[in-house]
Amino acid sequence: MEELYGRQKAMQKDEIATLDNSFQWRAGLEVSAKVSCQRCGSRFSKEENQLPNQSYYCPYCIQFGRVTSQTYLVSQVEKPNVSREVVFTWQGSLTPAQQKISDNILENYCRAKNSLVWAVTGSGKTEMIFPVLRYCLQNGGRVAIASPRIDVCRELYPRINEVFPQEETLLLYGDSTETYRYNALTICTTHQLFHFYQAFDLLIIDEIDAFPYEGDQTLAFAQRNALKKAGNYIYLSATPPEHLLESLKDTFCVEKLPLRFHQRPLVVPQLVWYEKWQYCYQSNWKIKKLIVCLKKLLKDNDVLVFCPSISYMQKLYAKVSEFFNSQEMDCVSAQDEQREEKVQHMREGAYRILFCTTILERGVTFDHISVVIMGANHKIYSKSVLVQIAGRVDRKGVYHYGQVIFFYDQKTLAIRHACEEIKKMNRLAQEWL
Ligand SMILES: [Zn+2]
Structure with missing residues (x-):
């Protein structure tokens, strides 16, 4: 059986009978008056999605393998974090403005608080998260940087790889050729979060306001499942919508950066x-x-x-x-x-x-x-x-x-x-x- 630390996999009853006690599982669908999917959070009536054998299935996350009322979501509890050496080879430096935001998000993370970084386009968001990444990894934590956009992931991957050369960073998206293996640092599309369960100490979501994340409740559910109970978020956006700011106001520290990296103003259309x-x-x-x-x-x-x-x-x-x-x-x-x-x-x-x-x-x-x-x-x-x-x-x-x-x-x-x-x-x- 493959390892499933911080992962979740849909399995049938006869399959879980063979698992040792390092594994845990929960029902894929909770059935009461309505049916609710434990992988994507969708709720629907019993009549809506019934199979010929009288069981139910969730049509909303079927692209990741079918979850039915006969299915269990199997995972393994993450091992405790152990501090370690992390090789960090970044040669650049932060502007005073970037430094301020970078310090704030590190401090928020240390105090177990979530951050939303509202930084204008071209402000150098990625560089500002290096210190908090390093801190989390040094403490034995597991990090994912997820984005709704594949292009964003592809552009992030070499940059992160370069500054953490010994981390074996994983790049996961729908068609990626890379197969999953356990590691500390993952870059992935937000859709890949459906495969994780209580995995990450730090979950960074870049371009939080982008399609298809924006407005998709199943992605928000998957994202909550992927975070460890004591984990924290950092959201990055140049253009957070009003409703997002409103919904985060009690649970997130908002760090606003209006200055671009080169300190010139944004070009007015x-x-x-x-x-x-x-x-x-x-x-x-x-x-x-x-x-x-x-x-x-x-x-x-x-x-x-x-x-x-x-x-x-x-x-x-x-x-x-x-x-x-x-x-x-x-x-x-x-x-x-x-x-x-x-x-x-x-x-x-x-x-x-x-x-x-x-x-x-x-x-x-x-x-x-x-x-x-x-x-x-x-x-x-x-x-x-x-x-x-x-x-x-x-x-x-x-x-x-x-x-x-x-x-x-x-x-x-x-x-x-x-x-x-x-x-x-x-x-x-x-x-x-
Ligand atoms: Zn589902």
């Missing part, structure tokens, strides 16, 4: 009216505004063009290709099998223009970039998404005249609130300087 942007690919006349804009932006930087849907992106890409060297541009979406390669090409400067959907809204950093949003008034662009996209610009190095253009034909609340929040953070940053 320019709002540019674009009549019927939805159809701008239909003629040379209609596309002209975008072409003129791109030519201007390309003098200083490469450009990311955000589109509200894949089909729109493809049509726009085809039209704009008529005006530029097609070798130097491409488009990418979540459905793209070459997604990783294309993002890498953009980073290396192989493209001048990359059309994308909101998959690139966060977690990725490009040098010398300007961004254009086509149809910033589209409903897909919430305030958070707009702030995140604007935050792709001017993230590191010397100032390069990166610009943020919102093309729109209707002013939405999201546009107004995004611009207000960016300006407010810039004012707060002034006070910190």
Whole structure:
């Protein structure tokens, strides 16, 4: 039998009969007036999900293997923490502002308190958590850094690996080739948390406000299950939504950082009216505004063009290709099998223009970039998404005249609130300087 320290696995009755007493188990479904799943927290009526043999099953977490009323969730209690040496090889240093936040989250953790780090895009969030990671590992603790976004995990993994070279850091996500093994430091998508049970002393959730985490109650349930009873959270976000701040106000310390790493202000979006942007690919006349804009932006930087849907992106890409060297541009979406390669090409400067959907809204950093949003008034662009996209610009190095253009034909609340929040953070940053 494989080890299940801090893990949970769905098993049938005859399987658990063979387990020794280091294992513990609980019913997969609790059945009373309603049925509630102990893995994902979903509740449903008995009639809803009944099998021919009269037992029930949970359809909401079936992608991780079926849990029925005949199933047990088996796990092993984590061994006690033993302090140890941890090799930490980070050569960089924190700015005074980062240091302050970093000290606070370490102190909160030592006092068994949860933290929400509300730090603007490009503030260097990852570096600020190094000390608390190190502290937890040195005390024999187990840590996971989870994010709803695969790209964020992929970008985090090499950076964490580099500063903790002897930790055998695990990177887990849906299609990852890496198989699970017991270790102290895990980077994973939030969906992987369904496989853990009372495993982590410290659970860090990066981009807590991102899809698909935001609004998914089963993920929140899995996350609570994955934390040890005495464990603590650190949430990281540049754009925590109002309802999240409200729900955390009694249980989390909020640490706010308005300053970017390089101490320059966030780039404020320019709002540019674009009549019927939805159809701008239909003629040379209609596309002209975008072409003129791109030519201007390309003098200083490469450009990311955000589109509200894949089909729109493809049509726009085809039209704009008529005006530029097609070798130097491409488009990418979540459905793209070459997604990783294309993002890498953009980073290396192989493209001048990359059309994308909101998959690139966060977690990725490009040098010398300007961004254009086509149809910033589209409903897909919430305030958070707009702030995140604007935050792709001017993230590191010397100032390069990166610009943020919102093309729109209707002013939405999201546009107004995004611009207000960016300006407010810039004012707060002034006070910190
Ligand atoms: Zn379930």
